[in-house]
Amino acid sequence: MSKGIYIVSVWPSQGQSQYYQNADTISQATLIDATQNSVENINFSISQGLSIHGNTYDNNGLALSGINIFVSAKNSDHWGFAQTKSDGSYVISGLEARDDYIVEARRKYYPPVYYHSNGIVMDSALASLVSTAGNQVNMTYYAEASISGNVLNTQRQPLSGIRISTESKKYHLQHACYSQLDGSFSLEGLPLSDDYEVMAIPSGKSIYQEQSLSNISTGNNSLYFMLTAGYTLSGVISSENTGDPVSGVYITVSSITRDIFKRTKSNSLGEYEITGLASSNDYAIIAT
Known part of the structure; x- marks a missing residue:
């Protein structure tokens, strides 16, 4: 290692994380001065800590394995992680005694879900806070559906790499995927609803240019975007003084009526380019 000032921490799989000299957060850590000489005997005493545990199920009550479970304290930087086992169970240990943990589950192709005492929610701001002294924290998924379709240009050629984003105000949900080489896309793991906005x-x-479609229902598998x-x-x-090109200047273009905000940076020749702009007469251009 090179000479310098270091922050040292340990993150044991079984036990409570810690920064040097019994600090709970990085801001409280004691710095290690290795600017002159090697530093030895940087010792830690690991506390087992407390735990949060529970199970995950699908909408039919069957155990779900391989679900990533994260806990994070709302009012500090304490967090933990585990993955559900074959029986759907998980245990996250090494936690500090707190009553403000948010429990999040991440399942492949699904939007994140959060524990709530009455079920699950899709907005962390609506999650129930969990205590290390509490009971099991179980989460049951909903019956899932999808929205799929294709993205084309006006010559009916497929467009790949287009970000397809969806929102539901009913579920406070945001989810996204990308179009494939053939222009197809599929938004998986969505709860049943008819209020999706797909962009x-x-x-x-x-x-x-961007395009959006409103009031889309799950089960719609023939959605088409023509960009x-x-x-x-x-x-x-x-x-202004020398006429020489200036690189690294940020150019911002915005339109209130079109709800457009785009930004780029000038290259080594002072050149910039912003593409995909809709027709409008209220663009503001700012160089900073």
């Missing part, structure tokens, strides 16, 4: 969002450098090419704004940033 096709090209990357910042794409020539295509149109937008306008391009380009130019060169130069010094």
Whole structure:
């Protein structure tokens, strides 16, 4: 290791994490000064800590294995992790005694869910706080459905790499995926609803404009986006005094009526380009 000032911590699989000299958080850690010489005898005494445990089930009451369970304290940086076993059970140990833990479950292709005393919720702000002195923290998933379709351009060519995002106000849910090489996409693991807003969002450098569809129901497997090419704004940033190109300048373009906000940075030649802009007469351009 090179000479310097270090923060040292331990994160045991069974036991409570700790920063040097019994500190609970990084801000409380004692710094190790290794600017001159090697430092020895950096010792830790590990506490077993407390635990949160429970089970996860599908909507039919069957155990779910391989679910990633995270706990995080609402009012500090204490956290823990475990993965459910074949019987759906999990134990997260090494936790500090607290009553403000949020328990989150992450399942492949599903949006994150959070424990609530009346079931599960999809917004961490609505989660019930859990104590290390409490009972089992069990979570049961909902009956899932999907929304799928294709993304094309106006020449009916498939567009890949388009971010497909969806929101449900009913469930306080946000979820996303990307279109494949053939333009297809599939939003999996959604709760049943008819209020989804689904958006096709090209990357910042794409020539295509965003598009959104509202009041989409789960089970709709023939959703189509046809994206149109937008306008391009380009130019060169130069010094007022010398006329030399200026690199690293941020160019921000925004439109209130179109709800557009895009940003880029000038290259070594002072050049910049912003693509995929919709037609509008209220664009504001700012260089910083």
